[in-house]
Amino acid sequence: MDRFSFLNVVMEVAGILNESRKLFIKNKKLMFSVLAFPLLLNCLVYLFNAIAIKPEITNLILESSLLPMTDPNTPEYAAHLMRVFADFRQFVSSLYIILAVSSIINLLSTLVIVHASALTHKDDSFEIKDFPILTLKYWKGLLVTNFYIALFSLGYWFLFVIILFSIFFFSTKLDSLVAKSHALWILFAVFESYLAIVWNLSMVISILEDTYGIQALGKAAKIVKGMKPKLFLLNLFFGLLSFGLVQILRLIDWSSSFSVTLTTGLVLVSSVFVVRMFQLVTYTVAYFQCKSLQGKDVDSLRDVEYTKLSSTTLMGGLP
Structure with missing residues (x-):
């Protein structure tokens, strides 16, 4: 890829980012609502984790430290x-609960943000009160796709x-070992950004089409042709942005007051979530561009019926 081709790709990536940004301006009420509500839930999970889990870890460490000093x-x-065993069981139970709740929140967050982005991008008319039911119709497909990913x-x-x-096993020098x-x-992280092109696009397909699991991954690999350089740069951009935010944690003085560390951590967790x-949103925009390059008609989302249907009918969309 020569310099001019690379600059063209960068400009096209900037165009995708700008188009994604405009979706929030185009439909402020919907887009900011679907962003704010999952963000609030993530913040609550973080606060519960910080307030409830920390004492359990402290008790576990304290009880463990007393064992060597006891006959x-x-x-x-x-x-x-x-x-110690009781504290450990309680810690593991709390950890399982937090992981389960976080997974559910992330699943629902992906559903609502992709669906809202698609609706806004295509200017489809709908009623806000029907949005949750229309969105939750496709949670099974996304869950299956996420399992394979x-x-x-x-x-x-x-x-x-x-x-x-x-x-x-084969290294003898510590400096050489650390460098390798x-x-x-870095090599694996960069290549994962390439693999994540299909992974991220398959999640969008699982929500907007009647395709999920291996089929969604296969379809994503098929329609992404011609868009891979742009989406690879997008993944690198978001990956570096998230990595930079996480590295700020290393600059925090954890010996300072609990309220300061709690607030700082909350801001960072929220920032990483917003980036994700x-x-x-950018992958939803990229999905329509991929379909357009494939010559497919995406003027209407065939798998989303924007009509007033009963919740029983809507929830039965997937086996």
């Missing part, structure tokens, strides 16, 4: 050990771990 043959040792992602990073252990590990991580949501 194993005394009843006190058994009592401390039982409290998670499997592919786990397999991909498992390969990273295998290669990393191989490097650990960082280089390997805006990325989904």
Whole structure:
């Protein structure tokens, strides 16, 4: 790719970002609503995590630190050990609950932001009160697609771990080991940005079409031809932006007051969430561009019936 071609791709990426930004201006009420409500839920989960989980971790560490100082043959040792097990079970239970709630929120967030972006992009008429039911109709398809994406992602990073252990085994110098590990991580992260082109686009397809799972991934790989350089740059842009926000955590003085660290963490979590949501908006815009390049008619979303239907009918859209 020569310099002028690269500049053209950059300009087209900027065009996608600008078009995505305009969706929030085009339909302020809908777009900011579907962004604000999941954001609020994520903030509540973060606050619960910070307020409820931290004492559990503190108790677990405190009880564990008392074990080496206690005679194993005394009843006190058994009592401390039982409290450690109890604290650990409580911590794991709370962690499972938070992960489950976060997963549900992320699933619903993806549904509403993609659906709202598509509606706004195509100027489809609908009533706000019908939007939740129309959107939730497609949660099963997105869930199946996310399951396959998670499997592919786990397999991909498992390969990273295998290669990393191989490097650990054959390396003798610590400096060389650290450099190789960082280089390997960067290589895998960049290539994941390339793989995520199909993954992200398949999520949009799962919501806007009657296609999900492996079929959605296959269709995404098919229609994305001609758009990969743009979407790859988009993924790199959002990835670097999120990475930069996360790195701010390293600059936080965690020894300062709890309220300061809580507020700072809340701002960062919210920022990363907003970045991810805006990325989904750009992929919705990119979806219509991909379909346009394929010569398909996308003037109406065939799988979304913007009529007043009963909730029973709408929720039965997928098996």
